[in-house]
Structure formats: structure tokens, C-alpha cells
Amino acid sequence: MYQMTDEEFEAAVQDAIDSIPEEFLDDLENVAIIIADEPEEEDFEGDGLYSENGDLLGLYDGLALTDRDGGYGFGDYPDTITIFKGPHERLEGDRETIIEEVRKTVVHEIAHYFGMDEDQVDAMGYA
Structure with a gap:
């Protein structure tokens, strides 16, 4: 088990x-990417x-871009993508x-922001 510094x-x-x-980053709106040591x-x-x-590596919490309507955004809290350090270190x-698993996790969770389901993300090789 390799342990990384926070940095x-x-x-x-x-x-x-x-x-x-x-072109994908430009479309990320009202989303925060957070790092946490462990999931709650x-x-x-x-x-x-x-x-x-069975460790949770990452989590998207929000309303996917494909599910938003014209009223979304005004007064809404940002969506969050959380990447968990401890579970990655236990790989x-x-x-x-x-580092490669972190990359896959970040892409996986951003794909959910864009409305992709698990099967679509898996087909891209990020499950």
C-alpha cells in the first residue's frame, strides 16, 4: 500500500x-471538486x-447536466465531485x-455530471 502526501x-x-x-472543462458549471480522506x-x-x-473511490452528488432545466442554477448549491484519498491508497x-486510478475516478465522476450512466462510463473504460 503506497501512501501519498496530501500535496x-x-x-x-x-x-x-x-x-x-x-471543451469539456468549459461546460463544467456550478460544480466543486473536493478531496476528502475517507467517505462519510x-x-x-x-x-x-x-x-x-468495496472502497468508495469517488462520488458525484448533484443534478446531471442532461437533467437540468431552464430554472437550474439560480440559488442552487454547487454539485460536488468528491475524490477519496484513503480508498485510493488502499489499492x-x-x-x-x-495516480492512474485517480485519473480514472475524476473522469468517471465528471462523466456522471454530463449525464452518463454506469454502463456508458464503463464502455469508455472508466469503471
């Missing part, structure tokens, strides 16, 4: 965001990305493996 993990998340094509109990109630050992592998 290393934050850099891995930022690198993952930076790897997303600009209520996080397990949502549809998140889980590792093979088998080295630093590079964790």
Missing part, C-alpha cells in the same frame, strides 16, 4: 482535471465508483497505479 494526492487530482479536454456513512447511499474491495500498486 501529492492534490497534484494527482489536479493533473487528472488538467488532462480533460478544454451517508456517501455510501449514493452511486459512486467503488474499488474491487494494490505503486504511486503510478494510484
